[in-house]
Amino acid sequence: MGKSVRVKSFELVTRDISDVDLNLLHGLSTAVGWPHRLADWDFLRNIGHGIVAVDGIGRVFGSAMWFPQGEDFATIGLVITSPRTQAQGAGRWLMDQVIERCACRNLSLNSTKAAFQLYLSLGFTHEATTFLHRGIVSGLPFPPSPDAALCELPADQLAEVMACDMRAFGYDRSRVLALLSEIAVTCVLRRNDKVVGYAMRRPFGGLHVIGPIVADSDEDAIQLASWHFQALQGQAARIDTREATGPFTEFLAQCGLSVEQTALTMSKGRRFLNRIAAEPWVYGLAGHALS
Ligand SMILES: CC(C)(COP(=O)(O)OP(=O)(O)OC[C@H]1O[C@@H](n2cnc3c(N)ncnc32)[C@H](O)[C@@H]1OP(=O)(O)O)[C@@H](O)C(=O)NCCC(=O)NCCS
Incomplete structure (x- = not known):
């Protein structure tokens, strides 16, 4: 798997989510209309693991997190790419890395409509609707x-x-x-x-x-x-x-x-x-x- 990806004119590399300023994560979620406050990002970052896609001057263009729950299970969330770089491959690039890092775990996530095809193509199956x-x-x-x-x-x-x-x-x-x-x-x-x-x-x-x-x-x-x-x-x-x-x-x-x-609950591995x-x-x- 590539450790960098070219998206439009941006060369993006992966960084640990703990290494970036919370304000940049907040800016990313705000850009896609999500309600997370700084405190919500801070809490989620303390509870789980994550990666971000950053360019050469440290701007954040994407994020993806996973939350180990028990020995062999993790939930995935905060999968976001910035609107100006969407549909260019960054979302798949981030998710490939998350799946690789969660290799031994059964996975579940709650997908937006926008991400459903991406997750299907990564081997997730649809289990239920969340209201x-x-x-x-x-x-x-x-x-x-x-x-x-x-x-x-x-x-x-x-x-x-x-x-x-x-x-x-x-x-x-x-x-x-x-x-x-x-x-x-x-x-x-x-x-x-x-x-x-x-x-x-x-x-x-x-x-x-x-x-x-x-x-x-x-x-x-x-x-x-x-x-x-x-x-x-x-x-x-x-x-x-x-x-x-x-x-x-x-x-x-x-x-x-x-x-x-609504969102769609999906899983990969055990139901x-x-x-x-x-x-x-x-x-x-x-x-x-x-x-
Ligand atoms: C969902 C999201 C993360 C996808 O990221 P992305 O960078 O656009 O994804 P990619 O460019 O890697 O595309 C992955 C797949 O998504 C689908 N896709 C992406 N953009 C699409 C579009 N505009 N129309 C249709 N399908 C699209 C395609 O199936 C694509 O598959 P392909 O690689 O075979 O072409 C991004 O759109 C986003 O941040 N949306 C807002 C927040 C959100 O809904 N997050 C998901 C939370 S579960």
């Missing part, structure tokens, strides 16, 4: 379930949710969850003293993202989302879910959130999404890059 629900939180909180207890979970007690999350997500993402919990408020749902679900909320892109949301049923996912909505009345919130229909998505609409965008009846499920994504 981005966004809006100003309104409406009455959902009445709490009589047989379950909801409460905030201190970040240092996160171990309680790991086992539940692993059954839903399919991989051990405890490191990512621990880092998320440092910037999130976590709500846990217990039934008979056992953790049966949890949901985190954190600032992202100028609003509040609620995710991950992990629960046994739509009803429990509603309880968890509702707990966070009570704190967010009148504020902008976002939930990314792969639920296309059903009580959970109806509840989001009742609370003022509507579908604004990523394996829903098992009566087991917990991921109702809300941690984020597009983290799944």
